[in-house]
Amino acid sequence: MIRIEGLTKRYGALTAVDNLTLGVRPGEVYGFLGPNGAGKTTTIRIITGLIKPTSGMVWVAGHRIDLEPEAAKRALGYIADEPHPYDKLTAREFLLTIGSLYGLSARARANRTADLLGFLSLDAWGDELTESFSHGMRQKLMIAAALMHEPQVLVADEPLVGLDPASARKLRELFRSLAKEGKAVILATHILEIAERLCDRVGIMGHGKLIEEGSVAELRERLKAPGKNLEEIFLELTGGAEGRPEVFP
Amino acid sequence: MVLLGGAALVILGLVHGLLWVVFHYFSHQAVIGGLLMSRILSMAFMTFLLMLVYSNVLASLSSHFLSRDLPFLMALPVRPLWIFMSKAGEAFVGSSWMVAMMCVPLYGAFARVRHAPLEFFPLAAAATLPFLLIPAAVSMAATCGLMFFLPARKMREAMLLFGMVAFTGAVVAFRLMEPEKLINPNNEMAVFEYMHLLAAPSAPWLPSAWVANAVVAGVNYGADPLRYLVNAGKLWAVALACWAVALLIADRTYRKAWQQAQESLGVRRGVRLASRWLPRSGGAYAAILLKDIKVFVREPSQWGQILLLASLVLIYVFNLSRIPPDLTRGLRSLLFFLNLGFIGLILTAVAARFLFPLVSLEGQSFEILRLAPVSMERYLWTRLAAGIAPVMALGLALVAFSVPMLGTDAFMATVAGCTVVGMTGAIGAIALGCGAGFAQFRISNPEEIVTSAGGFIFMVVSTVYICAILWLESHPVRLYYVAALFRRPFQAHWLAAGAFSLAAVLTVVAVIGSIRYGARALAARELS
Numbered sequence: 066m067i068r069i070e071g072l073t074k075r076y077g078a079l080t081a082v083d084n085l086t087l088g089v090r091p092g093e094v095y096g097f098l099g100p101n102g103a104g105k106t107t108t109i110r111i112i113t114g115l116i117k118p119t120s121g122m123v124w125v126a127g128h129r130i131d132l133e134p135e136a137a138k139r140a141l142g143y144i145a146d147e148p149h150p151y152d153k154l155t156a157r158e159f160l161l162t163i164g165s166l167y168g169l170s171a172r173a174r175a176n177r178t179a180d181l182l183g184f185l186s187l188d189a190w191g192d193e194l195t196e197s198f199s200h201g202m203r204q205k206l207m208i209a210a211a212l213m214h215e216p217q218v219l220v221a222d223e224p225l226v227g228l229d230p231a232s233a234r235k236l237r238e239l240f241r242s243l244a245k246e247g248k249a250v251i252l253a254t255h256i257l258e259i260a261e262r263l264c265d266r267v268g269i270m271g272h273g274k275l276i277e278e279g280s281v282a283e284l285r286e287r288l289k290a291p292g293k294n295l296e297e298i299f300l301e302l303t304g305g306a307e308g309r310p311e312v313f314p
Numbered sequence: 315m316v317l318l319g320g321a322a323l324v325i326l327g328l329v330h331g332l333l334w335v336v337f338h339y340f341s342h343q344a345v346i347g348g349l350l351m352s353r354i355l356s357m358a359f360m361t362f363l364l365m366l367v368y369s370n371v372l373a374s375l376s377s378h379f380l381s382r383d384l385p386f387l388m389a390l391p392v393r394p395l396w397i398f399m400s401k402a403g404e405a406f407v408g409s410s411w412m413v414a415m416m417c418v419p420l421y422g423a424f425a426r427v428r429h430a431p432l433e434f435f436p437l438a439a440a441a442t443l444p445f446l447l448i449p450a451a452v453s454m455a456a457t458c459g460l461m462f463f464l465p466a467r468k469m470r471e472a473m474l475l476f477g478m479v480a481f482t483g484a485v486v487a488f489r490l491m492e493p494e495k496l497i498n499p500n501n502e503m504a505v506f507e508y509m510h511l512l513a514a515p516s517a518p519w520l521p522s523a524w525v526a527n528a529v530v531a532g533v534n535y536g537a538d539p540l541r542y543l544v545n546a547g548k549l550w551a552v553a554l555a556c557w558a559v560a561l562l563i564a565d566r567t568y569r570k571a572w573q574q575a576q577e578s579l580g581v582r583r584g585v586r587l588a589s590r591w592l593p594r595s596g597g598a599y600a601a602i603l604l605k606d607i608k609v610f611v612r613e614p615s616q617w618g619q620i621l622l623l624a625s626l627v628l629i630y631v632f633n634l635s636r637i638p639p640d641l642t643r644g645l646r647s648l649l650f651f652l653n654l655g656f657i658g659l660i661l662t663a664v665a666a667r668f669l670f671p672l673v674s675l676e677g678q679s680f681e682i683l684r685l686a687p688v689s690m691e692r693y694l695w696t697r698l699a700a701g702i703a704p705v706m707a708l709g710l711a712l713v714a715f716s717v718p719m720l721g722t723d724a725f726m727a728t729v730a731g732c733t734v735v736g737m738t739g740a741i742g743a744i745a746l747g748c749g750a751g752f753a754q755f756r757i758s759n760p761e762e763i764v765t766s767a768g769g770f771i772f773m774v775v776s777t778v779y780i781c782a783i784l785w786l787e788s789h790p791v792r793l794y795y796v797a798a799l800f801r802r803p804f805q806a807h808w809l810a811a812g813a814f815s816l817a818a819v820l821t822v823v824a825v826i827g828s829i830r831y832g833a834r835a836l837a838a839r840e841l842s
Contacts (some may be wrong), residue, residue, distance in 0.1 A: 107842070115684055115841040134837075135687040143685050149678040153609040165601030166686035194612070210682070 072121030096264030142216030330419030370453035444553035747828030
């Protein structure tokens with residue numbers, strides 16, 4: 066559903082993503098992990114078409130993002146790490162506008178808006194301007210916007226940040242149910258416990274490169290680390306364990 | 315940077331030259347010359363004072379209450395007064411630098427005409443600093459108090475709207491007062507009437523009067539130092555007292571006022587109108603337009619733009635009505651043709667304010683459009699189609715007013731109408747194209763967006779386009795008037811067809827080229 070081949074992104078002398086190749090299959094939740102500055106967000110923004118790669122190619126639902134951007138975007142939903150809805154629209158108007166942008170019929174827009182506002186417990190706030198929303202509410206609204214057109218591929222960059230526990234749980238369940246429907250979910254997160262429980266496969270990035278990839282069980286086997294959880298594996302792979310101080314300063 | 319610095323120096327030089335001409339003229343008027351110069355200084359300082367109060371309130375709202383680093387700063391174990399003071403410095407410099415800069419050519423011109431000694435400049439500066447400090451202290455203390463009644467965002471919107479209304483009113487009022495009568499030597503009565511009209515805002519108890527007195531006294535400091543010292547003393551004493559009171563108020567209220575300022579009023583009944591009256595959006599591009607209309611209705615600071623347009627038409631019509639009726643037909647025709655260039659420049663100014671910032675004003679939410687299956691070229695065409703409607707209405711209204719007032723014939727009226735329609739399309743497209751090419755998604759103030767390098771490039775390109783169109787059309791128009799003057803039939807049909815066709819081709823190229831350039835720039839823009 067998502068295919069990345071030889072993806073490289075350079076900013077001057079800095080190589081943010083270095084010859085990255087990976088794929089996400091339909092019905093799969095793929096966890097994209099890595100320390101800060103590893104190149105996760107850059108990769109995700111290249112997948113969504115917001116950033117152009119220096120070299121390499123990206124396919125979304127069979128469409129190359131650089132050659133068929135409109136078809137690829139129609140198949141894609143994106144939850145950004147920072148929510149920026151239109152401040153002067155109400156939550157309901159915002160979702161209706163998003164529905165129009167993706168070509169939904171009037172009935173589909175209205176039904177989908179009502180369903181998503183209810184699902185994310187925003188129905189009481191539907192007629193309030195989004196400028197009065199808290200960070201968590203804005204994040205929920207952007208999640209609703211990403212789901213509005215029922216995308217085949219959902220790309221989420223730290224989607225759980227700022228969400229209350231009930232909404233976070235709902236979202237985790239939603240990711241699983243989307244995968245069950247045959248859709249692909251690619252999820253960048255620092256919450257390794259959630260990644261371990263939620264993701265079918267994880268890819269661990271460091272310095273712009275994919276260090277390891279596979280299910281958590283496969284990683285344990287490959288690294289000969291039985292009994293270790295994802296956090297321990299992650300720290301071992303990224304060198305975080307060595308830098309950990311024994312006593313908190 | 316060098317370009318901006320150079321432009322600033324040129325502007326200051328021009329202001330200095332203009333003021334020198336005015337002061338020089340008045341200095342040669344017997345009896346009332348000195349009085350007029352003092353009055354001009356008081357008027358200038360009164361205007362500065364109002365500008366300072368207004369800009370200090372806005373700057374204080376932004377720095378003391380809406381700045382992004384405030385939640386972090388307020389969480390630090392630091393006395394809120396220190397935060398207030400550091401932000402006050404930022405707000406003071408931000409809101410006062412322009413007035414301070416304008417004082418340079420003002421004092422320079424005044425000193426040159428009055429042959430002031432060099433010591434005049436430090437004396438004037440020493441009187442100006444407290445003059446800048448007083449409105450800053452008063453505005454910042456008042457803003458702290460007002461936060462208990464209005465959330466900061468709503469107050470900023472209200473202030474922006476108020477500022478636009480006040481500015482529009484002042485411009486219209488100034489024009490309707492016909493200040494050119496002052497330099498008409500045959501109109502002495504008008505000068506006295508004018509002086510009488512201006513007598514109202516002299517207000518001797520305001521700092522603007524003290525600083526004007528101090529500056530005038532600074533010229534003769536050697537002969538009469540007391541007059542300067544009394545006025546400068548008043549300024550410094552009041553400035554220190556105002557700051558002492560402002561800091562006392564800030565120490566007691568700032569933290570609470572900041573907390574209070576974070577509340578939002580939500581959607582008021584009146585603001586819901588847009589949701590009720592506007593149709594539920596249709597296709598993708600209609601949705602973008604509906605979103606824009608809703609944002610416009612809900613952003614009170616934008617409403618003042620309509621007033622600005624209305625005031626432009628009013629001043630334009632007033633200027634036309636002042637053209638002497640005894641001008642020859644040929645001169646009137648020439649005026650009418652040159653008037654097309656003037657209309658083009660007005661349309662450029664309006665497009666700079668309304669169309670150029672349109673893409674940038676999407677802000678960081680522009681990401682939503684880039685993620686959607688929306689063509690950037692169709693997006694810009696949609697914006698152009700909707701955006702040029704009011705600009706074209708303005709252009710055609712200006713032509714419609716000027717045709718009967720300048721007594722032009724049907725041929726020239728048709729040429730003017732077609733030219734303005736074409737020019738509006740091209741200027742609108744250039745504005746949108748440049749606005750997209752130089753989009754600044756992290757700036758929310760339209761003035762700041764327009765005054766960027768992209769805005770400068772738009773104005774240059776638009777002016778070049780207007781000159782090219784007028785040059786192309788000037789050949790057939792000149793031959794038409796020569797034929798009419800000598801009562802001969804107009805025979806240069808092929809030349810006219812060629813010139814107007816070239817103008818049309820240039821317009822089409824400008825429209826399509828600008829939109830495509832903007833669309834390519836938007837599609838290639840990296841949003842990280």
